[in-house]
Amino acid sequence: MKILFICKNNQFRSQMAASIYNKMTGTNDAYSAGTYVGSVDVPEGTIIEGYFRTPDFFEVMEKNGINIRNNRTKKLLPEMVKNAKVVVSMAEEPFVPDFLRDSGKVMLWKVENPSFATRDISERTYVQIKSLIEQLILRNVNSSGGGDCLEK
16 A cells, blocks of 8 residues: 655655654555655755754664665655555645645644754654554554555
């Protein structure tokens, strides 16, 4: 099942969520994108490691068995939302395009967009997103009767 995680810059929250989901499910079904990617500030295709002033975020991810240092930013496109079975947005206004706002399949998660990803913030965000993904998987398993579930 394809699941799309979205945040503003596709550097921290959505990258984290997609990688946690894929690790938890043993799949590559999750992918991520950013609503502001493609702007002058956040060019598409930039390796995310270059946005961080310290290695704290990556070290937290690697401590949990996930290496995303070389992931690249991706711009959110309408067809990505259309093609995903589940869409989770952590993007905040005013960085939510109409096609995302108008989609009936978008779940909104309130996850802080920090200006600086310290080790503490990275760890707290990891725990929060992992918990939200666990709930998402459980809801889907319970609502599908175990048939078309997110877990593999």
